[in-house]
Amino acid sequence: MSLRTAQRASLVDQVIDQLKEQITSNSWQMHAKIPTETVLAEQLGVGRNTVREAVRALTHAGLLECRQGDGTYVRATSELSGAMLRRLRTAEQLEILEVRRALEVEAARLAATRRTDDDIVRIEAALAERERAWERGEPNAFVEADLAFHISVVHATHNLVLIDLYEDFSAALRASITAAGTSLNSTYIPHEAIARAISAGDAAAAEHAGHACMEHILIALTDAQELSA
Numbered sequence: 001m002s003l004r005t006a007q008r009a010s011l012v013d014q015v016i017d018q019l020k021e022q023i024t025s026n027s028w029q030m031h032a033k034i035p036t037e038t039v040l041a042e043q044l045g046v047g048r049n050t051v052r053e054a055v056r057a058l059t060h061a062g063l064l065e066c067r068q069g070d071g072t073y074v075r076a077t078s079e080l081s082g083a084m085l086r087r088l089r090t091a092e093q094l095e096i097l098e099v100r101r102a103l104e105v106e107a108a109r110l111a112a113t114r115r116t117d118d119d120i121v122r123i124e125a126a127l128a129e130r131e132r133a134w135e136r137g138e139p140n141a142f143v144e145a146d147l148a149f150h151i152s153v154v155h156a157t158h159n160l161v162l163i164d165l166y167e168d169f170s171a172a173l174r175a176s177i178t179a180a181g182t183s184l185n186s187t188y189i190p191h192e193a194i195a196r197a198i199s200a201g202d203a204a205a206a207e208h209a210g211h212a213c214m215e216h217i218l219i220a221l222t223d224a225q226e227l228s229a
Contacts (some may be wrong), residue, residue, distance in 0.1 A: 108210035111156035
């Protein structure tokens, strides 16, 4: 997607809208470094001060992150995601996991009643990748695969609000999944029961499996915190 020259009226607002479009359309991907002020000013046909104000506004909204001496990076894909990241920086891991449980258990229940054949294929593929990452002993790959599995379940609900909310929550979930793995001393928590129940269209079983999975994590986390206290 190419940038276009901004009109004179409300220049800062126009530049904000265009930069935001680059982010939300994934032209600038998460964690990617964006062009410099000079380059953006030239592409947009505005002054560097206008670009600086727009970048400052998007940084305040949480979509961008300015790193002194390095550049500016994409930090979130929406204002909600940015606000959530700011809030979750100070949240306890237990609080994050409790919210995660609420979202994922309901997602599993809804997915069982709404999933399509394509959804089942994606869920099973994500589960298989999760298994492979665990067997290879690759913690970073496992975190991404585990999150991809849960995202595939959420997408199978076909609830657009839930999908957007969960994807905005995903950055915090990465940290939560990583921390949970450390706290549980790398205990493996199988997800096959969730996938099976969704595939079978059994909402009650899917809800139970999702709840059992999260309870296992929460109990183990509580035990780990008590031991370290």
